[in-house]
Amino acid sequence: MNAVESLYQSVILKHSRAPRFRVELGQGAAACHCRNPLCGDDVTVQWRAGPAGAIAEIGFTAEGCAILIASSDLMAESVLGLDRDRALKKARAFRAMLDDGPEIAEPTLASFAALRDYPARKRCATLPWQALESLMSGDMKCQS
Amino acid sequence: MNAVESLYQSVILKHSRAPRFRVELGQGAAACHCRNPLCGDDVTVQWRAGPAGAIAEIGFTAEGCAILIASSDLMAESVLGLDRDRALKKARAFRAMLDDGPEIAEPTLASFAALRDYPARKRCATLPWQALESLMSGDMKCQS
Amino acid sequence: MNTPDLAAIRAQFPILSEKIYGKDLVYLDNGASAQKPRAVIDAMVHAMEHQYANIHRGLHWMSERTTDVYEQTRDLAAGLMNAASREEIIFVRNSTEAINLVAHSFGRHLLKPGQAVLISEMEHHSNIVPWQMLRDACGIELRVAPITDDGELDFPAFEALLADGKVGLVAITHMSNVLGTYLPAERVIQTAHAAGALVLLDGSQAIVHRAVDVQTLGCDFYAWTGHKLYGPTGIGVLWGRKALLEAMPPFLGGGDMISSVTFAHSEWARVPHKFEAGTPAILEGIGLGAAIKFVQNLGYDAIAAHEAALTEYGLAHIGEIPGLTIWGHAKDRGGVISFTMDGAHPHDIATLLDRQGIAVRAGHHCAEPLMRRLGLNATARASFAAYTTYGEIDALVAGLRRVREFLA
Amino acid sequence: MNTPDLAAIRAQFPILSEKIYGKDLVYLDNGASAQKPRAVIDAMVHAMEHQYANIHRGLHWMSERTTDVYEQTRDLAAGLMNAASREEIIFVRNSTEAINLVAHSFGRHLLKPGQAVLISEMEHHSNIVPWQMLRDACGIELRVAPITDDGELDFPAFEALLADGKVGLVAITHMSNVLGTYLPAERVIQTAHAAGALVLLDGSQAIVHRAVDVQTLGCDFYAWTGHKLYGPTGIGVLWGRKALLEAMPPFLGGGDMISSVTFAHSEWARVPHKFEAGTPAILEGIGLGAAIKFVQNLGYDAIAAHEAALTEYGLAHIGEIPGLTIWGHAKDRGGVISFTMDGAHPHDIATLLDRQGIAVRAGHHCAEPLMRRLGLNATARASFAAYTTYGEIDALVAGLRRVREFLA
Ligand SMILES: Cc1ncc(COP(=O)(O)O)c(C=O)c1O
Numbered sequence A, B: 001m002n003a004v005e006s007l008y009q010s011v012i013l014k015h016s017r018a019p020r021f022r023v024e025l026g027q028g029a030a031a032c033h034c035r036n037p038l039c040g041d042d043v044t045v046q047w048r049a050g051p052a053g054a055i056a057e058i059g060f061t062a063e064g065c066a067i068l069i070a071s072s073d074l075m076a077e078s079v080l081g082l083d084r085d086r087a088l089k090k091a092r093a094f095r096a097m098l099d100d101g102p103e104i105a106e107p108t109l110a111s112f113a114a115l116r117d118y119p120a121r122k123r124c125a126t127l128p129w130q131a132l133e134s135l136m137s138g139d140m141k142c143q144s
Numbered sequence C, D: 001m002n003t004p005d006l007a008a009i010r011a012q013f014p015i016l017s018e019k020i021y022g023k024d025l026v027y028l029d030n031g032a033s034a035q036k037p038r039a040v041i042d043a044m045v046h047a048m049e050h051q052y053a054n055i056h057r058g059l060h061w062m063s064e065r066t067t068d069v070y071e072q073t074r075d076l077a078a079g080l081m082n083a084a085s086r087e088e089i090i091f092v093r094n095s096t097e098a099i100n101l102v103a104h105s106f107g108r109h110l111l112k113p114g115q116a117v118l119i120s121e122m123e124h125h126s127n128i129v130p131w132q133m134l135r136d137a138c139g140i141e142l143r144v145a146p147i148t149d150d151g152e153l154d155f156p157a158f159e160a161l162l163a164d165g166k167v168g169l170v171a172i173t174h175m176s177n178v179l180g181t182y183l184p185a186e187r188v189i190q191t192a193h194a195a196g197a198l199v200l201l202d203g204s205q206a207i208v209h210r211a212v213d214v215q216t217l218g219c220d221f222y223a224w225t226g227h228k229l230y231g232p233t234g235i236g237v238l239w240g241r242k243a244l245l246e247a248m249p250p251f252l253g254g255g256d257m258i259s260s261v262t263f264a265h266s267e268w269a270r271v272p273h274k275f276e277a278g279t280p281a282i283l284e285g286i287g288l289g290a291a292i293k294f295v296q297n298l299g300y301d302a303i304a305a306h307e308a309a310l311t312e313y314g315l316a317h318i319g320e321i322p323g324l325t326i327w328g329h330a331k332d333r334g335g336v337i338s339f340t341m342d343g344a345h346p347h348d349i350a351t352l353l354d355r356q357g358i359a360v361r362a363g364h365h366c367a368e369p370l371m372r373r374l375g376l377n378a379t380a381r382a383s384f385a386a387y388t389t390y391g392e393i394d395a396l397v398a399g400l401r402r403v404r405e406f407l408a
């Protein structure tokens, strides 16, 4: 089995079949919508801050491939509870990893590095992170 | 000296420097104007029929290279006195020669075969003949 | 084509011996673009190494010889389509430019507000967007003929849309790049003409697989693109009836398309040059000539027979895979098979096949409205060429079964 | 460039060893189109033999790799011109299409009736006819700035034509293809901007010979064409300021230039894709990348210095031939020398030189209004490239003397 196949088998299938965070947070939650014009996939990420400003609630809705759904779900899982700065850092590290940067520590996230060779697909993986970055930095213009 | 150089030396220079038939026949003479869109050269051929219908008067005005002027002059010289049919035949034979057809008998005209390899220049040589063909066939739409 | 023939054909395509991730390349994305045979490569290389200059106005050897070879392609293209004259062949970049040219020069000048353009539900964006732009700029109505669930033109609906006589142009695909459907072109054209409409056929896919004879078809414009017919990118053909082309004003202005220029006024060159502004795609025209000869040497009969057999084989074997749906069941169809798989997004299918060396396309195939009609966002698509083998289809079927194990 | 360098450069161009009628090819028609170095040929061949598929939407190895290489050329072009971003680089077929794109998308939508476009007397038809078509379709005035007898822009007259503030766009050549004149571009641009006009530079000739920095120049659009810069035909570049490109509607409609399509409405893709409809000239884009690298490896400093020396040498020696007149005496001029000879039509000069293996252009050089300004129908023109030698200029001078013996 190659790296992409094992990414699918170990991470993507689980998180795309039964994504825990594929929920709408409803009115009042800040939202950012990103689209991959190459393939038409799109995702909307929503969040609410807790009293200390950390990510208290996060969810997404998405239309697209298993990579997008799994990446969105994993993203939500891994940033829940973080404050803005740490979430932003993680988003940047994830995106940097796929742009041939260093692998990040969390193994499930790191396995997405298998997509480095797939320019069109790596955007599906980074799309939710890009939405998160916009939300955390307050720059709401999603650069999809 | 190559074939093109000798064409210039033996035929073109004489007929382009002192063309005998570069005259306007004035009002009433039938005229046909042809243009080579590739190089912008143009020629107008005029003629008048004698009592028996043969070419009694012929002249041309032209703007262009030495090949055009010389070919126009030679054309006029060689068809003066011919009836329509024979002039038309000669025009077709000249044009055919340059399209890789057989050389025609008159040596001065035949020397233009040296231009066969020069698609753009051979149109300068055939342009007056094309005008003549239109005039003789009565089809006045010059196909330059 | 029998097996030894096929091996000889494949040997002409250097790229077919490439390996992808250590696996033999199985290139089933021919509908997007075909690979290039040795003859096309050699023709372009020969020009660049031995015989190249700008064309049409040069009075020197290199320019005259280059002009000759380039202009021979016009004759070849006219022969390929059985055009009445070489002057009806206009070189463009691709089908997209061909259709835009018609939308501008014909649409904006010879159609009148109140008239309509009729397209179908299964068009490529290239045959939708130019007409939308025309509609929005010039008040020309845009009508859309529906298709049946099998992916055929809904003929009664098509006739009804023509009934009021307002349609000035039917612009329709000769073969769908998604469903594989071949249009009953002669019937469409006769019906359109009877209703007073001219017909443009988008032949981007069709001319790759079967002989096209524009005089027998009776259409008014025919657009195609070189890179799908084994030729280089950057060159395509718009064929149009000479009288129509002559009535149309030029599209782009510049060198080569004029016969004289003053600041006050320019005179246009005759067709086809009126529509060919600036330095043309010279090397690409030369390459396209070699591609046309390649196709003619194979012969459309052999190509069509081979591809028909492949398609039948492909439909049968791909269709057997559990959970897999094939889209498009027209009676007359070519070698393009679109499918979806339960529980697997087409993009994921494409990625997993790719790791096995198999290239298919996945997405909306530049036909979003058709996707919407089918209730889909995307399909995966395998598309065949003259060099496609049964073994490649077997590889695809095995690959899809493996994908299914993973995803479904 | 000294002689050994030059030999190494020439060795990269296979065509330069060709013989014409048994004579060494002396190719002095570079202004019409340049020859192609090994690197350009190899890049295109490599793609066709090993790595080719349609780009941008493919999810397989061949498509992704091909997209990468093609899109690298956008970075290279942005670097070559010092564009602020790669998104400002739009691929077109040639300069002619670039200028037409601006005439359509900018001219028809962002200029208003009553405004004017200002060109000069020394423009190529490609920078005249699109503006005439705009004038005739949209009631935009077309103004023409005169040149001096030396072939320079008549600056006071240029300023006067801008004075009423109606000029919305100055579209002007950065280097004349007939006279060799380099425009004092920064001054022109500042003056135009001060009068409220944007500036398009036609850089078809200029960018071949000297470094172009669009940010230092301060212009708004810059157009050039690949085949003159040692690249393939079928590909050129329009550079535009991003904000302007974003404000402009698309030109051609089709695949790749949309972000979504319904029959009712389409959304445009972001720049640059908004302006790139249909399958692009993929192989040509790849070839152009190699051409840009070739130029960057030589370095503009070396190219400009070599060509300046050649031009000086050429002007001196050609100018000495009795009965010969050189047209164009601008202070700042590049390696294009137009001339006429008493008693000899330029076409006859070209034909007789050709028999000696020497390729020059003769005619109006797609600049009929300039010819009229000079009181001529045609000139002969020798134009130089990075690979041109002093020996070739000597051959030209000897050839012209022989022509003179024949004709004068
Ligand atoms: C100054 C100038 N502008 C425009 C063009 C047109 O270039 P192209 O024919 O490649 O569009 C040329 C070349 O012919 C030129 O020299």
Ligand SMILES: Cc1ncc(COP(=O)(O)O)c(C=O)c1O
Residues within 6 Å of the ligand: C031, C032, C094, C095, C096, C097, C124, C126, C127, C173, C175, C176, C177, C202, C204, C205, C225, C366, D255, D277, D278, D279, D280
């Ligand atoms: C049916 C159809 N029409 C039009 C096109 C557009 O062709 P091109 O991108 O070469 O302009 C294509 C190919 O993508 C097609 O399949």
